[in-house]
Amino acid sequence: MASLKSLLPPEFLLFILSWWCLWGERLAHAQAKSTLKPGEALRYPDQLVSADGRFRLGFFTFSSPDVSDVGYLGIWYSDDAYNTKLWVANRDRPISVSTGNLTMEADGQLRIVNSGGSPIPLNSKQTAPNSTATLDNSGNFIVKDLNPDGSTKRILWESFDYPTDTLLPGMKLGINNITGKEWKLTSWLSEQVAAPGGFSLEWSPANGTRQLVMRHRGNMYWLSGVGSESDFQNLGYKMTLDNVYYNFSYIFNENESYFSYSVPNGRISRLVLSSDGMLTDNPKPIYVTRGMCFGYSLEPGCVQQNSPACRTSSQKFEQRSVQFLGPRASQWDDNSNTSIGDCWTKCWSNCSCVGFDSYSGNGTGCLFHESGQFVEENTGINAQNIYVLITPKTPAKKWWIWIIVAVVAALAAVILGCLCFLRKKKLRRDQESNQEVALLFEDTKEASNDGKKGHDVKVFSFPSIVAATENFSTENKLGQGGFGPVYKVRLYRL
Numbered sequence: 379m380a381s382l383k384s385l386l387p388p389e390f391l392l393f394i395l396s397w398w399c400l401w402g403e404r405l406a407h408a409q410a411k412s413t414l415k416p417g418e419a420l421r422y423p424d425q426l427v428s429a430d431g432r433f434r435l436g437f438f439t440f441s442s443p444d445v446s447d448v449g450y451l452g453i454w455y456s457d458d459a460y461n462t463k464l465w466v467a468n469r470d471r472p473i474s475v476s477t478g479n480l481t482m483e484a485d486g487q488l489r490i491v492n493s494g495g496s497p498i499p500l501n502s503k504q505t506a507p508n509s510t511a512t513l514d515n516s517g518n519f520i521v522k523d524l525n526p527d528g529s530t531k532r533i534l535w536e537s538f539d540y541p542t543d544t545l546l547p548g549m550k551l552g553i554n555n556i557t558g559k560e561w562k563l564t565s566w567l568s569e570q571v572a573a574p575g576g577f578s579l580e581w582s583p584a585n586g587t588r589q590l591v592m593r594h595r596g597n598m599y600w601l602s603g604v605g606s607e608s609d610f611q612n613l614g615y616k617m618t619l620d621n622v623y624y625n626f627s628y629i630f631n632e633n634e635s636y637f638s639y640s641v642p643n644g645r646i647s648r649l650v651l652s653s654d655g656m657l658t659d660n661p662k663p664i665y666v667t668r669g670m671c672f673g674y675s676l677e678p679g680c681v682q683q684n685s686p687a688c689r690t691s692s693q694k695f696e697q698r699s700v701q702f703l704g705p706r707a708s709q710w711d712d713n714s715n716t717s718i719g720d721c722w723t724k725c726w727s728n729c730s731c732v733g734f735d736s737y738s739g740n741g742t743g744c745l746f747h748e749s750g751q752f753v754e755e756n757t758g759i760n761a762q763n764i765y766v767l768i769t770p771k772t773p774a775k776k777w778w779i780w781i782i783v784a785v786v787a788a789l790a791a792v793i794l795g796c797l798c799f800l801r802k803k804k805l806r807r808d809q810e811s812n813q814e815v816a817l818l819f820e821d822t823k824e825a826s827n828d829g830k831k832g833h834d835v836k837v838f839s840f841p842s843i844v845a846a847t848e849n850f851s852t853e854n855k856l857g858q859g860g861f862g863p864v865y866k867v868r869l870y871r872l
Contacts, residue, residue: 414488414511420480426513431456433517437475438463440570449475450572451490453517453537455646462660464517464544464648465537468498469572482511486534488521501535509534517546542572545639545649551581551590552629552636561636563651567717568741575653576719583635588628590637592666594655594719598681600671605637612679613665653741654718669695669765672722688729695722695734695765702747702762710737711744720744722765735764843867 410427414420425436434456439449451467468490478492486509490498506523513519519537522530538549543565545551550561565575577599582591590602590610603611608624624647627638641647650660657666671680674691711724718736721744725731730748737743747764846867847854856864 412513414480414482416482416484416486416507416509418482422475422478427456428513428515428517430515432515433464433513435513435519437478437480439475447474447476448472449478451478451480452572453513453519455648460660462544462648462650463542463572464546465519465540466542466572467500467537469542469566469574471495471498472572473498482509486521486523488535504534506534516548518548542566543575543651545579547640547647548638550634550636550638551579552583552634553581554634556633563649565651565653565655565717567715568653568736570740571742573715575717577651577653577655579651579657581635581637583628583630588637592651592655592657594723597683599655600657600666600681601679603679654722668697669719669722672719673726683723686727686729689726690769692770694768695725696768697763698766698768699761699763700733700766707748709746709748711746712737713744714738714742716743717741718744721746725765725767731767733764733766735762 410425410431412426412429414426420426420436422437425434427434432455433453435451435453437449437451438454438461439447450463450469450472452463453465454461454463473490473492473495475492477494478490481489481491483489485507486505487502488500488511490500501521504521508526509521509523511519511521516538520533521535523532523534525531538546539559539561541549541551541561541563543563545563551563553560560580562581563579565577567573567575576595578593580591580593582589588605590605591598592600600612602613605611605626605628607626609626623642623645625640627640629636629638639647639649648660650656650658652658652668654668655666655670655672656664656668658664666679670677671683673683673685673689673694675682711721716737718741721734721736724744725734725746728746728748731746733747735745735747737745747766844850847865850863850865854865854867856866858864
């Protein structure tokens, strides 16, 4: 029997392959569901896909289900290589995803259910029997109350009202002045635990200012500075360097006060607040770096923290690959609600602490390394990647530079002294010469009258003429006459 390859010409096979590459993915998106209706359920590993194929909603874990199936319901970009989660529905209550499902009840209530656990309602107070739940092209999961003709009557509930650690274009940071609901970002506890962590990013419209405020455990950590249409005071230079273009919106009215943003069509953007205090537009750029404002910091926007006297402004914690030498003492905090940012502040406040790391494999808890240890850069088999206290070495004093400076200064003083001495000597010599000429002319004044009256003939002595012409200097010679050379002289009025 002839094979399919022998029956079909290569050109036709190439056409089929090209057609599938062009249209296959679009057909898959068209066939994928974007909406749940009353009575329907979404089970792992099924997913909802937005109409344009850009976003997906489904259950996920941080490892394969056969290792651990504890996970969450979330939203992510379809083509994100890092599979970064943009929104998590049950961040406080992880479930067993292998038995979990998202259901829409007959009354329009969305619930996450799994065997052995209580249901997790998402929109318990905003329901209607004629409603649907749709993953929108903006990444917003929306529950709509529909009219009989299928048009939208009202929005009952939307995921954009419940942000986690990520701000997408169109989402809000601010407050609903009517209900008092606040829109803010809250970091994950760690990269593998979606529960609320120590950092939050809020919008502060106080006194009409337009500013983002990052807090750590309720305390001010970083301020964005006043915002404009495309950047913030303490971020503008970074946004310029990375050629990122935003359109910021600031809304102030009696109903709500909030910040929102948009980006050019086609550009993927997500402002993410990480568990260690980083603010990024994943995968880049980085606007607030890891631990940037802990301890002493002069970075723009950092709010100065109280530091113990044992810490200096040059010290900081950095993540390094190190090896511990000799005996060491360690303490730990196995509190599962503790994040790496909490470890940072506790170690900084403890004068004997020289390093720290997470205690548990999921990034929670703290392991502190105390004084008496020696650490060095190392990439060997015993190396550990942890945060260590870095104290920059004081550069060795270069005494030879000061010696050269002293010698040059001494020589300059000697030369200046010599010049002053020569100048003073010349002035004294000129003064004596002038006095001598004046005396010579004084003698000739007396000789001009010679005891007689009635004539004005001036009589000069030869020495006075020699002095006046500077010894008949050629520089004073004016010319040659019938009676001999003619000289200019310096005369003194007596």
